[in-house]
Amino acid sequence: MIFCPVLAFNLDRWLQLLLLILLLGSVYSEPRSRQNENHFDCGGDEYLSGDLCCKLCSAGEFVQQSCTVPHTQGKCEPCHPGMFTEAGNGLDSCRVCSSCDKNQEMVADCSATSDRKCQCRxxxxxxxxxxxxxxxxxxxxxxxxxxxxxxxxxxxxxxxxxxxxxxxxxxxxxxxxxxxxxxxxxxxxxx
Incomplete structure (x- = not known):
């Protein structure tokens, strides 16, 4: 009969321990769910701006202002003359077009979506x-x-x-x- 109270005491301890584990598990899993709420998992057509995933600007454009709502596009601006972006991007400026050197001649001029192409004279x-x-x-x-x-x-x-x-x-x-x-x-x- 002495065995039953000891067993009951041990079961009580086990239940307390189990409750503590479940409680800690829910506390530690909360930040991960917050991370998912903040959309840190950007898609292939998005870039990370601060803690938001924003849609990429198109080729020939750059990001003038990032999005303020997750998974939307911010303000995109066309590249200025002499600059380009070849693909969708989250860049804050376009790339400067390269120039041909003195022993080269231009084959294709720079456009908003492609760099200048040169070949030897x-x-x-x-x-x-x-x-x-x-x-x-x-x-x-x-x-x-x-x-x-x-x-x-x-x-x-x-x-x-x-x-x-x-x-x-x-x-x-x-x-x-x-x-x-x-x-x-x-x-x-x-x-």
Whole structure:
């Protein structure tokens, strides 16, 4: 009979502990539900502004003023001339259009939705076709050496190796080593 009051006391303690756990569980889960109420889970067509998810502005626009109501669009403004945005965004300004350098010519002008496109001028080629930033003057084949491939914006002149003498080999070696130095220099500039 002594066993029953002890068991009853232990059950009472277990029930108190269980109630305490349930109470703590509801207290700790409350901030997470508040977070969901504040809409921190923005969709793919939204951006986070403070604690609100706002709809993106369209390409060619930027955010003049963010939304004040969750999941709505704030005030969007068109990009000013000389600036662009290529896709929907939550940017507070448009990007500045790039410019062509002196050895390049423009292929397509900058618009509100796309950057300016440039290519090497005639008589120049890209030192690194994967990174079209540096245009070098095209090489000329030494006198008496036939041209296998004319210079283009994507590749330098290719000369025939037939009849190449020591002077031509030295010239070719000089050009290749110069190009290698330029390529390494460009690589480190990009980093």
């Amino acid at each position: 005639v008589g120049h080629f890209y030192a690194d076709p994967q990174s079209p930033e540096l245009c070098l003057p095209c090489s000329k084949c030494p006198q008496g050496i036939p041209v296998l491939q004319e210079c283009s914006s994507r590749a330098n002149t290719v000369c025939s190796s037939a009849g190449t003498n020591q002077r031509n080999r030295l010239f070719l070696l000089t050009v290749l080593s110069t190009l290698a130095v330029v390529a390494v220099f460009c690589y480190y500039l990009r980093r």
